[in-house]
Amino acid sequence: MAEKQYVVFDINGQEFAIDINRVKTIEKITPVTRVPGAQDFIIGVINLRGEVIPVVDMRKRMDMEPREFDDESRIIIVTVNEMEVGMTADSATEVINIEDEHIDNNLDFTRNIEHSFVEGVGKADNRIVVILNLEKILRID
Amino acid sequence: MDPNQFLDIFLEESNEHLESLGNCLLELEKSPKDKETLDEIFRVSHTLKGMAGTMGFNRTAELTHEMENLLDAIRKQKINVDTGLIDLLFECLDGLQVYINTIAVEGAEGDNDTSLLVNRLQRILNPEEANKKTQSADVNEDVELNTHETGVVSKAKQQGFNCYIIQVRLDKSCMLKAARAFIIFNTLEKKGDIIKSVPSVEDIEDERFNDLIKMVLISNSSIDEVRDSLNSISEIAGVEIRETGIPDEIDNFCIEEEHGDAAGADSGQTNLTKKSITGKTVRVDIDRLDNLMNLVSELIIIKTRLEENKDNHENSNNVEALEYLERITTNLHDAVMKVRMVPIERVFNRFPRMVRDLSKDLGKEIKLSMYGEETEVDRTVIDEIGDPLIHLIRNSIDHGIEQVEARRQLGKPVEGKVTLRAFHDGNTVVIEVEDDGKGIDVGKIAKKAIELDIHSRQEVEQISSEELVGLIFSPGFSTANGVSDLSGRGVGLDVVKTKIESLGGMVEVESNPDTGTKFIIRLPLTLAIIQALLVNIGTENYAIPLNSIKEIVTMEHSGIKNVQDREVVLLRGDLLPVIRLGKELDAEDKPNKESQMTVVVVKKGDRLAGMVVDGLIGQQEIVIKSLGKYLVGIKHIAGATILGDGRVSLILDTNQFF
Numbered sequence: 001m002a003e004k005q006y007v008v009f010d011i012n013g014q015e016f017a018i019d020i021n022r023v024k025t026i027e028k029i030t031p032v033t034r035v036p037g038a039q040d041f042i043i044g045v046i047n048l049r050g051e052v053i054p055v056v057d058m059r060k061r062m063d064m065e066p067r068e069f070d071d072e073s074r075i076i077i078v079t080v081n082e083m084e085v086g087m088t089a090d091s092a093t094e095v096i097n098i099e100d101e102h103i104d105n106n107l108d109f110t111r112n113i114e115h116s117f118v119e120g121v122g123k124a125d126n127r128i129v130v131i132l133n134l135e136k137i138l139r140i141d
Numbered sequence: 142m143d144p145n146q147f148l149d150i151f152l153e154e155s156n157e158h159l160e161s162l163g164n165c166l167l168e169l170e171k172s173p174k175d176k177e178t179l180d181e182i183f184r185v186s187h188t189l190k191g192m193a194g195t196m197g198f199n200r201t202a203e204l205t206h207e208m209e210n211l212l213d214a215i216r217k218q219k220i221n222v223d224t225g226l227i228d229l230l231f232e233c234l235d236g237l238q239v240y241i242n243t244i245a246v247e248g249a250e251g252d253n254d255t256s257l258l259v260n261r262l263q264r265i266l267n268p269e270e271a272n273k274k275t276q277s278a279d280v281n282e283d284v285e286l287n288t289h290e291t292g293v294v295s296k297a298k299q300q301g302f303n304c305y306i307i308q309v310r311l312d313k314s315c316m317l318k319a320a321r322a323f324i325i326f327n328t329l330e331k332k333g334d335i336i337k338s339v340p341s342v343e344d345i346e347d348e349r350f351n352d353l354i355k356m357v358l359i360s361n362s363s364i365d366e367v368r369d370s371l372n373s374i375s376e377i378a379g380v381e382i383r384e385t386g387i388p389d390e391i392d393n394f395c396i397e398e399e400h401g402d403a404a405g406a407d408s409g410q411t412n413l414t415k416k417s418i419t420g421k422t423v424r425v426d427i428d429r430l431d432n433l434m435n436l437v438s439e440l441i442i443i444k445t446r447l448e449e450n451k452d453n454h455e456n457s458n459n460v461e462a463l464e465y466l467e468r469i470t471t472n473l474h475d476a477v478m479k480v481r482m483v484p485i486e487r488v489f490n491r492f493p494r495m496v497r498d499l500s501k502d503l504g505k506e507i508k509l510s511m512y513g514e515e516t517e518v519d520r521t522v523i524d525e526i527g528d529p530l531i532h533l534i535r536n537s538i539d540h541g542i543e544q545v546e547a548r549r550q551l552g553k554p555v556e557g558k559v560t561l562r563a564f565h566d567g568n569t570v571v572i573e574v575e576d577d578g579k580g581i582d583v584g585k586i587a588k589k590a591i592e593l594d595i596h597s598r599q600e601v602e603q604i605s606s607e608e609l610v611g612l613i614f615s616p617g618f619s620t621a622n623g624v625s626d627l628s629g630r631g632v633g634l635d636v637v638k639t640k641i642e643s644l645g646g647m648v649e650v651e652s653n654p655d656t657g658t659k660f661i662i663r664l665p666l667t668l669a670i671i672q673a674l675l676v677n678i679g680t681e682n683y684a685i686p687l688n689s690i691k692e693i694v695t696m697e698h699s700g701i702k703n704v705q706d707r708e709v710v711l712l713r714g715d716l717l718p719v720i721r722l723g724k725e726l727d728a729e730d731k732p733n734k735e736s737q738m739t740v741v742v743v744k745k746g747d748r749l750a751g752m753v754v755d756g757l758i759g760q761q762e763i764v765i766k767s768l769g770k771y772l773v774g775i776k777h778i779a780g781a782t783i784l785g786d787g788r789v790s791l792i793l794d795t796n797q798f799f
Binding site for chain 1: 439442681725726727728766767768769770771772775776777778781783787788789790791
């Protein structure tokens, strides 16, 4: 049975997941420099050990209420099309295993979220996590 | 020996050799009698052949071999140089380039067929002559070395190697002579290098020999060792080995050369200096240099951080150490930069050939002059600037220079002139492409601008002709009536502009009707580390590259006037457009109750603009980092930098505010 590992994180009380192979690191909030003229969901750029990395505000991207960053807040650095991009999360909790056959495309659970952002819904140990489509979320088509 | 290990070197060197061959051929076309050029061509193609042979690229070797035969005939004045011959040699070069390019991609030569070229080469050489030559190889003729080979021998001798002339006679009953000969070659190559064989390797391959092979071997083994190794091969009738008598000849040769120098002939000397230059260089992978550059950048960031730390300023020891560190990092940066610098020659070199071909195709007579080829530019610029320059030169030749008849009527010299110039100007490198053609038709541009809805008729009447000419860099803008093979498709100049701006440079155009057009490209000398002024805008910090700043002035807020919906101030009697950076960048406002404002005056070419900032932080050396592909095309921002405190600060692209 094929099984993959996913990084699970929390935004607005909902659990989201991304394939662990796409995640480079998970960072605490560092000072963000606003980039004027960038798309509104990009809050700016951060310095990640000498590299300048753009950061996407996931709450804004998914039309959720804004919220101040706190100690639990994280920036998840993912690799998409050889680019490194950060995504904000209220907290990043753990890594879980989800079997491929436990991922389904029934999107009823995700009525609050733009459907194209969702790759599928994964079930593991009575939990339901929304697996995100990074390309769509970051609008790289 | 694993040849793949040397593939990169082979490719790089081959490309260099092909480039210099091309230049030499152009030279030869101009002065067909120039023996030095001919010798150079001969030498280079010989090296190329040798390299290709070693790497096992037989088609390349074969083609160069035939070229060499032809060149040799020219050298011996059996054939005269004419345009047809030069064209043929250029075609051979193209053929070789195809091979080399295929090797670069696939690791093998591919199946491009050059046998036709080889045939043509052979046909030029007298066929009887060729036959005689193969026959004479069988006759008991002594091995003759050309000057290049004697040079090799003498060098080897100086380094303590032995040089033997070896004669091997194969057994009459030997069936596969070529194969046997190869075993002999292989055996000898374990002992040293075979620098020459009679008959040649190619002839042996085709079994065009009887049973006698003569070779010149450079080796550090003794005669006996060499003989023993050969005797272990079967089907050999006899082996004869003797040391070459060349050393004496060479001694004589050297003496003669010295005499020659004294008498004023300098060809030998130039050759010598050339050799010593090549001997002192090291090939380094560009990635390693990039890595080195990155490390230097990191060092500079850390240095800045130390400088910002106040504690360090109270202790005089630390201050001294910091100043020393500052000096070292600056020197280190300069040194690394210099390592990355390459003469722009590398780009320019391909243009004479291109201009020659283009002018032939278009039936125009064009002379290309190049100045400042030795100007050094960062390696990354070299890699990127080629295509834009090709575009501009094609443009000049295709659109700029008139047909011969038109030029005659205008009383201009029939031969059109295209001039390529490179020089350093402060912290920038300037490259100019100039032609003496018909210039840009401002009227046509105005018409096109109205057609494309860029400007209205009234606007067109108001804007200056310079601004109109600048429109040629807009996307989709082409005033060429017909689409030619070369240009006029409306792509081109905007691509040129984008490319140059992505390198942090800018391009301008000056044009006068009937006297010509000049494109001026300005590029930063270094792409990685610059001096910048850090400023406050609202609650944020931004960096403005120092080389775009003309001056900094303080002014009264009340000095701002509205002229035609644009804010301007008077600076020493001249109108200066004002840009409120806070507004342009949507920065959060910082309450400012002072009546004075700080204005950073920036320049773009001859134009000036005043940028209103909320405060000055200071001048600093910054390392430019790209914002990355994800944020590509952000207006007003040229990149980002990391400050001493670890925060990211954006670098303003002042050109985009104009």
